[in-house]
Amino acid sequence: MPAHPDSRHRKFGEALAILRLAGPLVFNNLALAGMNFADTVMAGRLGTRDLAAVAVGGSAWMVVFLCGLGVLMAVSPVVAHAYGAGRWEDAGVVLRQALWLSQALAVLAFTALLGVPLLLAAIGIDPEVVPLTGGYLFAISFGLPGIFAFLAMRFMSEGLGWTRPIMYAAAVGLVVNVFGNWVLMYGNLGFPRLGAVGCGMASAIAMWCMFATMLFYVRRSPRYARFALWRGFEWPRWSTQRDILGLGLPIAASVEAEAGLFAGVALIMGTLGATQVAGHQIAINYAATMFMVPLAFHSATTIRVGQALGRDEPVLARLAGWSGIGLCGAFMLLSALVLLLFREHIASFYTNDPELLPLATSLLTMAMIFQVSDGLQVGAAGALRGFKDTRVPMLMNVGSYWLIAFPMAWYAGVHARLGPVAIWIALIAGLTVTAILLTTRFARLSNRRVAAAATHQDALAGGAGGAAG
Structure with missing residues (x-):
């Protein structure tokens, strides 16, 4: 069987x-x-x-x-x-x-x-x-x-x-x-x-x-x-160009929204002083390096989901999407565990400045939570792209980054002067909201596609039975 x-x-x-x-x-x-x-x-x-x-x-x-x-x-x-x-x-x-x-x-x-x-x-x-x-x-x-x-x-x-x-x-x-x-x-x-x-x-x-x-x-x-x-x-050929642009422009907007958020946060850090900028750069460099792996999982997830949907196998497409999201989250959880155990050693690899070292270590601690949310959101984005779903995720990204994360970061860094850790909390909040929204979107979209396919199969079976009768 x-x-x-x-x-x-x-x-x-x-x-x-x-x-x-x-x-x-x-x-x-x-x-x-x-x-x-x-x-x-x-x-x-x-x-x-x-x-x-x-x-x-x-x-x-x-x-x-x-x-x-x-x-x-x-x-x-x-x-x-x-x-x-x-x-x-x-x-x-x-x-x-x-x-x-x-x-x-x-x-x-x-x-x-x-x-x-x-x-x-x-x-x-x-x-x-x-x-x-x-x-x-x-x-x-x-x-x-x-x-x-x-x-x-x-x-x-x-x-x-x-x-x-x-x-x-x-x-x-x-x-x-x-x-x-x-x-x-x-x-x-x-x-x-x-x-x-x-x-x-x-x-x-x-x-x-x-x-x-x-x-x-x-x-x-x-x-x-x-x-x-x-x-x-x-x-x-405009028909094909339109298909590519219809999917690609929202993806570009999502990518630019995320890149713009990190650029904006770096500028906010710059208002706090050189030590704060350096500490932020150490933590974000480690996180960005580790992000290369789930980013690859993201692309592979898009491929598997898209090919399954092309074969009209929505159950397999849903499975591929959740597998990709799970792999992204699992890898970033492993990276977070490495940070938990070795964050002091990782910080000392970047710097031996006695003033900078404690700040870099504390921001690497924040990166533990940051990475898990970042992994889940990029995995969900890849799964949704496999469904050719890019416009609603774009709105979710822009809203999370620029209506939640950036205002929080600006308030913490420029207005309240709460320091680098508070700014990283804003980043974590934005990425976490994005991860929740995108994974929820994928769950609903994939379940809807599976249910529609099942209904279609039932209708075909009923029609075949009626014809046989």
Whole structure:
């Protein structure tokens, strides 16, 4: 007798499938974080001005990058549904249209970054830093067409459930980025010493190399042959673009809302003093590093849920969603346990400043609760995206972050001057509310889909019985 979809064996199998998909994505996420880490460390050795230019420019770059990333993330559930339904050639249609969209996004992002130096000068950024920041942004902007085209292919491949080529591309990008920094920032191998501008150039080259690696793999691997990815030239098709944008724009808004919250909290911390900023940075750096793992689980959950729904298996889709949410929560609970046992050692890894160490330790303690909520909310978001549900979650995210978390953080930090711990309580409140809202939304949406499928089956069975009678 076949196993029931909700049996223990099926639950274990679904969790294992998510882990297999997520493994290469964990490497990808850590490699991308490694590129940012290398840029910061290598720029720091050049001096304060170059480090400031890379830091300020990197913040501006991240805003436009996350916007494009969010829009293109819609490709994954669209392809996953088509794949699950056996509509092989739809994956090729979506990819070709996503590539057009990626280049339109690159043009918009490039244009937006050109105006950043004027904005920086207007808000009073150090005049010595503004030209360097502008040079860095101009250089890195030439990587936009490459990285956005890579993202279109990445999310297409994710939707098909093939994540290993994404890991290969990330590995190439990390190596090229670090080597390019060494050559262009420091003036090695006969190249001029370009400093922060060289950092931007190295990043742009790395982005194109990631695209080239992904393109080579996708074109050469026989696994992609049946999807007719390169059937022929195709002009932009509004119906497909509308589907991608309809899902992608709310995802982009959700991503920007969360990123904006953390940027805003960092600015609030800046009003309290250098020690408070440093302590916050230590805690948020640890949390962000650990977040790379559930972020990969999130993507894998979207794939499994979307493919199950494409096959019209809502029970399995519900199971995949809860498995992904559970894995995200379990990993972050494990990370919280590590913090509980070793937070003093982790804090001392970052600093030996006797004034900073106690604050960093206390904020790492707050990060224990923070991480569990963060894991649950990102897992639920991935499950909902598998259902192609992005608009209501966007409203939930924006409301939790900007109507709850940010006002609390502003009051605690700026008005009441309650200190960094109180600001972290505001972050925890926002993420916890988000986690509750998104998991509740997933429970209702998935149960409704299962009930509708059961009703449909009953109606078919009744009709068949009546016909037989």
